Amino acid sequence: MRSLAPFRERPAALSAAGLPPRKASRLEAAASSVAFLTREGAVGFWRNGLMSAAAVSSILAALLAFGGALVTLWNLQAVAARVEGQLVAVAYLRDGLSPAQREAARRAAERIPGVRTVSFVPRQEALRRLEEALGGVELEQAVRENPLPDTFEVRPDQAEDLRRVAEALRSVPGVVEVTYGEDATDRVLALTRLVRGAGAAATVVLGAVSVVVSTNALRLTVLARQQEVEIMRLVGATGWFVRWPFLVEGLLQGLVAAVCASALWTVFYPWAVARLQQAWPFLPVLPPSRVVLPLVASLLAGGASVGLLGAAVSVRRFLAR
Amino acid sequence: MPLIELEGVYKVYPGGRVALRDVSLSVEEGEFLFLVGPTGAGKSTLLRLLYRDELPTRGRVRVAEWEVHRLRPGQVPFLRRQLGVVFQDFKLLADRTVYENVAFALRAVGTPPAWIPARVRAALELVGLWERANAFPRQLSGGEQQRASIARALANQPRILLADEPTGNLDPDTSWDIVKLLSRINLRGTTVVMTTHNKTVVDILRRRVVELQEGQVVRDEVWGRYAKPRAVP
Numbered sequence: 001m002r003s004l005a006p007f008r009e010r011p012a013a014l015s016a017a018g019l020p021p022r023k024a025s026r027l028e029a030a031a032s033s034v035a036f037l038t039r040e041g042a043v044g045f046w047r048n049g050l051m052s053a054a055a056v057s058s059i060l061a062a063l064l065a066f067g068g069a070l071v072t073l074w075n076l077q078a079v080a081a082r083v084e085g086q087l088v089a090v091a092y093l094r095d096g097l098s099p100a101q102r103e104a105a106r107r108a109a110e111r112i113p114g115v116r117t118v119s120f121v122p123r124q125e126a127l128r129r130l131e132e133a134l135g136g137v138e139l140e141q142a143v144r145e146n147p148l149p150d151t152f153e154v155r156p157d158q159a160e161d162l163r164r165v166a167e168a169l170r171s172v173p174g175v176v177e178v179t180y181g182e183d184a185t186d187r188v189l190a191l192t193r194l195v196r197g198a199g200a201a202a203t204v205v206l207g208a209v210s211v212v213v214s215t216n217a218l219r220l221t222v223l224a225r226q227q228e229v230e231i232m233r234l235v236g237a238t239g240w241f242v243r244w245p246f247l248v249e250g251l252l253q254g255l256v257a258a259v260c261a262s263a264l265w266t267v268f269y270p271w272a273v274a275r276l277q278q279a280w281p282f283l284p285v286l287p288p289s290r291v292v293l294p295l296v297a298s299l300l301a302g303g304a305s306v307g308l309l310g311a312a313v314s315v316r317r318f319l320a321r
Numbered sequence: 322m323p324l325i326e327l328e329g330v331y332k333v334y335p336g337g338r339v340a341l342r343d344v345s346l347s348v349e350e351g352e353f354l355f356l357v358g359p360t361g362a363g364k365s366t367l368l369r370l371l372y373r374d375e376l377p378t379r380g381r382v383r384v385a386e387w388e389v390h391r392l393r394p395g396q397v398p399f400l401r402r403q404l405g406v407v408f409q410d411f412k413l414l415a416d417r418t419v420y421e422n423v424a425f426a427l428r429a430v431g432t433p434p435a436w437i438p439a440r441v442r443a444a445l446e447l448v449g450l451w452e453r454a455n456a457f458p459r460q461l462s463g464g465e466q467q468r469a470s471i472a473r474a475l476a477n478q479p480r481i482l483l484a485d486e487p488t489g490n491l492d493p494d495t496s497w498d499i500v501k502l503l504s505r506i507n508l509r510g511t512t513v514v515m516t517t518h519n520k521t522v523v524d525i526l527r528r529r530v531v532e533l534q535e536g537q538v539v540r541d542e543v544w545g546r547y548a549k550p551r552a553v554p
Contacts, residue, residue: 236402237398
């Protein structure tokens with residue numbers, strides 16, 4: 001291969017000085033290079049202690065904010081999902097359906113696209129719920145006969161589908177009427193859509209901010225080693241050879257920051273949840289058991305990619321030529 | 322085939338300053354070439370074209386089998402492994418010893434670690450600096466620092482040594498030592514191209530001299546002097 005050709009035996013010059021022959025397995029050489037460069041990156045991380053600390057703390061700040069955005073987003077999503085989960089269409093059944101007809105109606109309802117569950121609520125159950133809702137009045141005594149019809153409670157896969165599902169339910173044989181709280185549903189849906197969008201936007205923005213912050217922090221590291229880079233390029237180091245130590249250094253800085261951020265959030269989130277539930281017990285917050293692990297995973301992944309990306313961007317300008 | 326060949330080379334820097342004008346030059350393997358001329362004549366630019374720190378605006382540059390003027394960026398490192406470059410300001414890494422500076426250059430081109438000690442030692446012995454291998458650059462004299470940088474340039478056994486004002490920061494005696502060292506390296510088969518303002522060494526050594534003025538080759542003599550001898554009135 002032409003590009004590997006520069007190795008040639010010098011006739012007189014240095015090879016006479018008892019130098020070892022220029023032959024080695026390329027794989028062996030590559031492996032030793034990778035090990036060497038990884039070590040260089042790690043050594044750089046420790047040697048530039050103060051600078052690493054500066055880079056780590058700015059990445060840490062960005063990751064803490066990013067974690068905050070994630071936690072908020074997840075909680076908002078949970079609330080939205082819960083609210084949407086309460087949206088059902090209620091199909092009132094004609095009186096005196098035989099069990100076989102009821103079964104046929106249920107199957108027809110289940111066949112409507114977008115329907116998740118169809119649950120049968122017998123009239124006795126409906127009456128019991130009404131009694132409960134009215135505060136434990138014994139209605140059966142008062143009315144003597146139960147005036148309520150049997151119903152199906154139909155839950156859609158997507159809250160957005162509720163209106164369409166309800167329309168389709170109307171044409172199921174045996175169904176006399178369908179209600180689904182038309183206006184309330186639309187308002188709830190608009191609200192949850194807004195909440196989801198805002199949370200996602202905040203997360204994306206904070207993620208981008210983290211990348212910018214760490215790019216700046218890592219630019220310092222690259223600048224500190226500008227002379228080394230210059231000499232490496234001068235003697236004929238390839239682009240990857242120059243890049244590798246910086247990527248290792250960036251990765252380490254990102255990971256160290258991520259570990260710190262994870263530790264802080266692991267302590268802070270349960271504490272915050274406990275305090276919040278003390279103050280407002282009805283506030284629906286996700287329990288720490290459902291948040292901490294995914295959060296730590298996201299922070300580690302975020303820190304690693306932010307560190308790598310930042311290092312890659314900062315070192316790029318040295319390799320442009 | 323000459324080892325180095327320039328053909329109709331122009332270099333215009335952004336902003337319009339013309340550094341080289343229609344320069345054609347060829348250097349055979351094993352030659353020792355002095356590039357002389359006033360400051361700003363284009364000597365350093367010419368060297369930078371050879372190790373592709375700059376690209377010519379027009380014309381061809383060939384070094385060994387490399388068409389430098391149209392080399393893909395990915396191939397530049399392999400061109401540079403054929404070249405050792407030495408500067409006026411040495412460019413040694415201050416936080417590493419002489420040994421580590423030379424080893425660093427070998428590492429950077431992927432030399433297997435097992436070979437490095439012998440290579441470093443050979444290079445440092447060649448320049449007479451093996452006893453100072455564990456010194457840091459700041460503990461060395463200017464001449465010693467330049468010898469360390471020459472050792473680094475030679476460690477990878479390049480075919481060509483480019484020296485940009487290597488004696489620019491050195492006193493006359495030390496300059497002479499460095500030039501003798503470069504001459505010795507040349508005798509072992511390495512082609513040397515050196516820019517200089519040092520009249521004395523050029524006139525004593527009597528090697529090929531190429532003079533640049535305002536970016537043009539105005540003189541090319543096989544047994545040259547620093548300046549054209551004036552006609553006796």
